[in-house]
Amino acid sequence: MLAMRPHAAENTEILWDRYGVPHIYAADRESMFYAHGWSQMRNHADLLLRLYGESRGRAAEYWGGDANLQLDRWVHLNGVPDRARSWYDAQDPRFRKYLDEFARGINDFAARNPAAISPDYRVVLPVTGLDVIQHPLRVVHFGYMGSRARMTNEVNTLLKGQRASGAEEPDELAAGSNTWAIGPARSASGNAMLIINPHLSWGNTFYRYMQVHLVGPDYDQVGAPQVGFPVAVVGFNRHTGWGRTVNTIDTVDFYRLTVEDGQYVFDGALRPFERETHTIKVRQADGTLGEERLDTRRSVHGPVVYDENGTTIAMRVAGLDRPKMLEQWFRMGEARTLEEFQAALRMMSVPMWHANYADDRGHIMFVFDGLVPRRRVRDFQYWAGVVPGDTSETLWTDYLSFDELPKSIDPASGWHQNANEPPWLMTLPQVDRSKYPAYVAPTGQALPQMRTLRSLRMITEGPKITYQQLVAKKHSTRMELADKVLPDLLKAAAGTEAAQVLARWDRLTEADSRGAVLFQMFVDRYFSAANGGMASKLRVPYDPVRPLDSAYGLADPASAAAALSAAADDCRAQYGALDVKWGDVFRFASGTADLPGNGGPGGSGLFRTIAFARREGNKYYAASGETIVCAIEFARKATQRAECLLGYGNATQSGSPHLEDQLPLMAQKKLLPVRREKKEIEANLEMRERF
Incomplete structure (x- = not known):
């Protein structure tokens, strides 16, 4: 296919492989960004334009509806459009040009392929470089971090008089991830290896990933941007790479204000609020605009985000004064050495996420990365709740430096891991948390998710790890919680049909595993938060000094047996048998594909983490969890070995053949080889576009 090229340099081309991954070869970086924007439109045009419309704060104007109006209110309440304009102006001129070219690629695709875009979303066109800045700003700072959902949770906790949880155990549907880095001391080949494995929602939301391969001057990266982002947020080049996990970083604080006569109290004096009025247009059912x-x-803290019944709350979000988040990710993607990667992190503009790094020189590094506010008082637990807003003692204005963040470089253990727990278990022996301020992260004393313990157990098994073992461990469906409590449960329920089924169960959640459904129904009933959670029900409490030799058994076997009996009744009523196959109940679906699933809840100790939360009848479908999975072995004197899979497919656009083509491979727990050389790509070519 030959495309017109008013903006891209001559000889820029996109080689589309058979799974819808664009391999972009550009003569200059501007053209690389242009072709990247074009590529995202081909695979995700409707989703990208909808997300940009939402990030403008104009979703209700374009499409109407109460949900869109609520979203627009949040965007304008937090000043996203004005902040985006200041961010755009603050970009380095060269990088700002890259963003403009990404936008031009979007617009040119739309101009040349109007029929490929749903009429509802054409209203967003044209887009500009400002949109390319504004969307990631909205997503990261007011989607991941300062979200309406988080505000509502914090305020409700305050109003109910509850103590803040400290967020030591993430919700299975919350943004999460796994990542491993294996150094030469632990690697069977002597080469460093990396697992990239973020867990996010599967729907057509701002969490959606797209796999891309970008090649330009001094740039050759395989990575995954979120749709609408012009840069990858995880990825690897021929020398280095990184994975990320959501960290237990507190980048958002809520302040309770004392209001008198329309002003607020601060350090003993009344201060006036800064006030603005915005007009939000709302499309009505008849097409008119209200x-x-x-x-x-x-x-002084930030916008007032809640004001009802005498309770006034303002929100302060870290990173709004650091406008070069996208450039930092781009610099991370081009780094060729540990020192260059560290230099990118020192930009201190990406406000959250662990960075788990490996390279072809055998270095590995793990950083509790992001913008930790430099606070004057108290610990993490204190800041996890609403804090007083009438004193400067609680008002932070700066962040810890890169050198002050928890990190580990080339540890004696030869490995780093994280599954969203506090950073102290990034390797063993544990990082000494006494060296860091108490507000940096939770203490690590509480029971972590069973997924974390499963990760630690697998990464410490055996003296060395081969690449094949790395991939197999990544796909492990063994349930850590079953190993910890099933022996006691079988004794307590001896002689019952349920115990007989569980005794025969392989403790896996493979599609054909029998007994796993029954056990998970028991877990949901007995260990639920509404029933007191997990820690208090274990016979041997969790010991953070001995994480793998504690937290097991049942403290009250009789009550556990009763819960199993009730779960068995439910299982039999819903599925007609206690040994129903896991894959008959828990499913993978994308496009028109509907397949038996594997993996399961991280809370039950599945490293192959899938939240089957979308219910249809008595079946449950994957709604969150495994997204892009990459396994990389770096090598200086040999060819890099890398495999990836984006299970839900590399496209969302209606009619694309790539809505579901990777799902069967996911069901088989397979990855696709990463093809970097043109000859390999051309042998697996679906389409070529030249500019």
Whole structure:
């Protein structure tokens, strides 16, 4: 296919492989960004334009509806459009040009392929470099971090008089991930290896990933941007790579204000609010546009995000003063050495996520990365709740430096791992948390998710790990919680049919595993938060000094047996048998494909983490969990070995053949070889586009 090329340099081309992955070869970086924007439109045009419309704060204007109006209010309340303009102006001129070219690629695709875009979403066109900045700003700072859901949770906790949880055990549907790095001391080949394995929602949301291969001057990266992002947020080049996990970093604080006579109290004096009025347009059912007035107030902390029944709350979000988040990710992607990667991290503009690094020189590094506010008082637990807003003692204005963040470089253990727990278990022996301020992260004293313990157990098994073992461990469906409590449960329920089924069970959640459904129904009933959670029900409490030799058994076997009996009744009523296959109940679906699933909840100790939360009848479908999975072995004197899979497919656009083509491979726990050389790509070519 030959495309017109008013913006891309001559000889720029996109080689589309058979799984819808674009391999972009560009003569200059501007053209690389242009072709990347074009590529995202081919695979995700409707989703990308919808996300950009939402990030403008104009979703209700374009499409109407209460949900869109709520979203627009949040965008304008937090000043996203104005902040985006200041961020755009603050970019390095060369990098700003890259963003403009990404936008031009989007617009040119739309101009040349109008029929490929749903009429509902054409209203967003044209887009600009400002949109390319504004969307990631909205997603990261007010989607991941300062979200409406988080505000609601914090305020409800305050109003109910509850103590903040400290978020030591992430929700299975919350943004999460796994990542491993294996150094030469642990690697059977002597080469460093890396697992990239983020867990996010599967739907058509801002969490959606797309795999891309970008080749330009001094740039050759395989990575995964979120749709609408012009740069990859995880990935690897021919020398280095990194994975990420959501870290237990507190980048958002909520302040309770004391309001008197329309002003707020701060350090003993009254201060006026900064006030603004916004007009939000709202499309009505008949197609006409109505208007809603939104009056906003800001204290020294940030915008007032809640004001009801005498309770006034302002929100402060870290990183709004660090406009080069996208450039930092780009610099991370081009780094060829540990020192260059560290230099990229020192930009301190990406506000959250662990960075788990490996390279072809055998270095591995793990950093509790992000912008930790430099606080004056108290510990993490204190800051996890709403704090007083009437004193400067709680107002932070700076962040810890890169050198002050918890990290590990080339540890004697030869490995790093994380599954969203606090950073102290990134390797063993544990990182000494006494060297860091108490507000940096939770203490690590509480029972972590069973997924973390499963990760630690697998990475410490055996003296060395081969590449094949790395991939097999990544796909492990063994349930750590079953290993910890099933012996006691079988004794307590001896003689019952349920115990007989569980005794025969392989403790895996493979598609044909029998007994796993029954056990998970028992777990959901007995260890639920509503029933007191897990830690108090274990016979041997969790010991953070001995994480793998504690937290097991049942403290009250009789009550556990009763819960199993009730779970067995439910299982029999829903499925007609206690030994129903896991894959008959838990399913993978994308496009028109509907396949038996494997893996399961991280809370039950599945490293192959899938949250089957979408229910249809008595079946449950994957709604979150495994997204892009990559396994890389770096080598200086040999060819890099790398395999990846994006299970839900590399496209969302209606009619694409890539909505479901990777799902069968996911069901088989297979990865696809990463093809980097043109000859290999051309042998597996679906389409070529030249500019």
